[in-house]
Amino acid sequence: MAERPDVRPDGPPDGLAALLERAVPEVCSAAVALVAVGGRVAAAAVAGELVRYADCSGTLAADRPAARRDSLFDLASISKLCTTAAMLSLAEDGLLGLDDPVARWLPAHYAHRPHVTVRHLLTHTAGLQPTRRPDLELPSGSPAERLELVLSTPATLPVGGPYVYSDVGMVTAGRVAEIAGGAPLEELVRERVTGPLGMRDTCYRPASGLLPRIAATECHPGGCLRGQVHDETARALGGVAGHAGLFATADDVLRLGEALRLGGGAALKPATVAEMTRDQGASGAPFRQGLGVRIGDPAIVGPLTDAFGHSGFTGTSLVVDRGLALTVVLLTNAVHPVRGRPGIRELRSAVAQEARALALPAPPRPAASPRARRP
Secondary structure, eight states, rough: OOOOOSSOHHHHHHHHHHHHHHHTTTTOOOEEEEEEETEEEEEEEEESEEEEOOOOTTOOOOOOOOOOOOEEEEOOGGHHHHHHHHHHHHHTSSSTTTBBGGTTTTTTTTTTTOOOOOHHHHTTOOOSSSSOHHHHSSOOOOOOHHHHHHTTTTOOOOOTOOOOOOOHHHHHHHHHHHHTTOOOHHHHIIIITTTTTTTTTTTOOOOOOGGGGGGHHHOTTTTTTOOSOHHHHHTTSOOSSSSOEEEEEHHHHHHHHHHHHHTTTTTTHHHHHHHHHSSSOOSOSSSOSSSOOSSOOTTTOOTTOOOOOEETTTTTEEEEEEEETEEEEEOTTTTOSSSOOTHHHHHHHHHHHHHHHHHHHHHHOOOOOOOOOOO
8 A cells, every 4th residue: 555644733833824824814715734744744724714705896705614624625737737647647557658649649639730749738848828718719619519629729839848838738638648548537537546545535526515615716796616616718628627627625635745755656656756757858937847747836835946746726736845755735715706816926935934844853952051150
C-alpha cells in the first residue's frame, strides 16, 4: 500500500489559523489549509462560512454554514493535475506516448498539424489560445457539440513555444485520454488517480447529498453557484473537462500532493513522476513548466522556490517541496460572491511562508549566561 499522510493534526499552530482568520471575509468567505511535513499533518486550520453572500452586491445570506475541514471546494485548475496523472498512467500502460502526435486520436482536428504532441498539450506549448467560450458561441449546443468546437480551435502561435497557458489544450488532452483509455475522463480519473490514492471525496458533478458540505463560488442573477463547476467552459461541457471540474476536500488534495512527493504512490511510477515534475524547457513562462505542473510559480510558492504544484482560479493551490518533505494545501472560495477580489496571491504566499517555518528546525536557543558568584 502506498504511503499516505497521517491526516490527524498534532494541533494547528496559531500562525496558520491566524492567517486564515485575517483573510476571511475580505479575501475569501471560507478557507481550509493543511501543511504536512514528512507525511504528517503539522498544521491544519479552517475559517469562514461556506455560503456568506446571497447575491453579487454582497447581501449576507440568511443561512451561513461554517466551513469545516471536510468541506468540499471547487478545485478549478488543480483538476489539471488529475487529468495529467490519468494521461501518464495511460502512458505507463502503453496506451499513449507523450511524444505521439495528437492527430493519432483526433485526426479530424489535428491531421493538418501532425507536429502537435501530447507533451505540447501538457506543457502549454501547442500554440493554442488560452480559452474558448462554447457556451457563448453555441448557446443552444449540446456538451458534445461544444466539445467539437473546442477541439477545432486553430493554433494561433508556434508549436513548441512560447508558453501560453491554455485551457483549450487541457480540454484537448482530456479528450485524448478518453479515446486512448476507452472510457470517459471522469472514470479514468477515478480508476487511475483518485481511487488508488484514497481520495474518496473527490469527484466531478457532486451529488445533491454533498451540497451542505460544498463552498459556494460566484453569484449570478439567478443565485450563487454551489455544487456546479465555476469555470464556464467546463460547465458548458457538462461539468467534466480536462482543465477543470473536480471538487475535493483539503485532505484529498493533500493525498494527491503526498503521492507526488513520494514518487506516485499507488497511481504512478517514480520515473513517471520524475518526468512529470521535471522542467520541460518551455520558454516564456514566469516559472518552470513540468507536465501539467508548475515549478517555482511565484504566484503560489512564496519562499519555496523549488516547489511544484498548481493553483486554481477559485482560490485554491497545492504546493509540494520535496527538499523539505513538505506539502501545502490551501482551498478557498475567493470568487464568492464575485471574481477579482484582491489578496489571494498574498494569502498563498503567507501560507507557504508559514509552512516553510514549520518544516525547518527551530534555531537553537542561546545558552543562558552563567550567574556571577557573589563574593
